[in-house]
Amino acid sequence: MDSELTRRQLIIAGAAVGAAVAGVPSAAWAKSPEIGQKMEPKLVKVPTEADIQKALGTASKGISEATHKAHLGLWQGYANKTNEIRKALAELDTDPTKANQIYSQTRALKVNYGFAYGGYLNHNVYFDTIGGEGGPATGDVAALITEAYGSFEKWAADLKMTGISGRGWAYLGYDHEEQRVFNYIGDGQDTYPAWNNTLILALDVYEHAYFLDFQTARAKYIDAFMTVIDWNAVNARLHKATGK
Numbered sequence: 428m429d430s431e432l433t434r435r436q437l438i439i440a441g442a443a444v445g446a447a448v449a450g451v452p453s454a455a456w457a458k459s460p461e462i463g464q465k466m467e468p469k470l471v472k473v474p475t476e477a478d479i480q481k482a483l484g485t486a487s488k489g490i491s492e493a494t495h496k497a498h499l500g501l502w503q504g505y506a507n508k509t510n511e512i513r514k515a516l517a518e519l520d521t522d523p524t525k526a527n528q529i530y531s532q533t534r535a536l537k538v539n540y541g542f543a544y545g546g547y548l549n550h551n552v553y554f555d556t557i558g559g560e561g562g563p564a565t566g567d568v569a570a571l572i573t574e575a576y577g578s579f580e581k582w583a584a585d586l587k588m589t590g591i592s593g594r595g596w597a598y599l600g601y602d603h604e605e606q607r608v609f610n611y612i613g614d615g616q617d618t619y620p621a622w623n624n625t626l627i628l629a630l631d632v633y634e635h636a637y638f639l640d641f642q643t644a645r646a647k648y649i650d651a652f653m654t655v656i657d658w659n660a661v662n663a664r665l666h667k668a669t670g671k
Contacts, residue, residue, distance in 0.1 A: 468510075468516065470510045470513060470514075471506050471509050472506070473507060473510075478499075479498075479499050481554075481558030481559075482558045485557060485558060488561075488654045489641070489647075489648075489651035490637070490652070491640050494636070494640055497639070498631075498636060501550070501635060502547070502554070504546075505543050505547040505616070508539075509543045512539060512540045513540075515536055516536055516537075519532065519536065541616075541617035545615075545616035548626070550629075550631070552626050552628070552629035555660050555664070556627075556629060556656060556657050556661050556664070557655050557656060557657060558655060558657055559656055559657025559658060559659065559660065560655075560657075561655050561656050564579055564582075564658055564661070565658045566658060566665075567665055568608070568662050568665050571665075572608060574607065575609065583653060586630065586649075587649045587650070590645070591649070592612055593612040593632050594612075594615070594632075595613055595614055595618075595631075596612070596613030596614075596615075596616075596618070596632060596633075597611070597612060597629075598612075598613055598620050598628065598629055599611075599626075599629075600620035600624035600626055601625045601668050602621070603624065603625065603668070604623050609624070627661050627664040628656065632645060632648075
């Protein structure tokens with residue numbers, strides 16, 4: 428019994444040392460799940476009509492309830508696909524010999540995850556930051572806009588130009604490195620602002636966001652969008668990003 432106990436202790440101690448050499452603390456190794464154990468995926472919240480209530484107030488400015496309700500279905504689709512892919516990834520065989528850059532299940536899931544989750548996040552910000560009073564920016568974001576663009580009017584003109592030039596999105600991002608804001612183009616759901624930026628305002632310029640109300644007149648839609656920005660929500664996202 429004593430020799431058997433000693434042998435088991437040596438095996439466990441050796442494994443812990445190996446884990447530590449590999450950069451894994453022994454305590455973490457001891458608590459780690461067994462190899463092959465499936466991890467429970469974290470799922471995102473699927474939005475409901477309650478999440479677009481504020482946006483429904485934009486009808487008087489030209490962006491109709493019908494547009495927003497149709498838009499909600501797309502947002503829900505991104506949430507559902509995000510969850511579907513997360514579940515599939517949790518079940519994925521992680522044998523590296525099954526990975527391939529031309530085609531593999533890993534590549535398909537990971538690439539499409541970027542599109543699904545990107546669409547979910549973009550719409551989170553879009554519906555959070557519309558339904559306000561619009562007009563010139565207020566609060567701390569107003570000072571950042573003036574610092575970066577010289578005036579609110581110049582920023583607004585740049586955002587409109589950016590929105591017309593983008594294939595899917597225009598973003599106002601906060602650059603943590605330079606502590607400034609910048610208007611980014613996003614051509615798809617999975618084209619984010621530059622690394623180390625936080626998205627604080629999102630303008631959806633895919634046709635589904637405006638076609639029912641403006642047909643192909645994207646510039647008129649952007650003009651309407653500018654009148655319903657919720658600057659309080661934008662500032663809340665800025666403060667969360669900066670911790671101030």
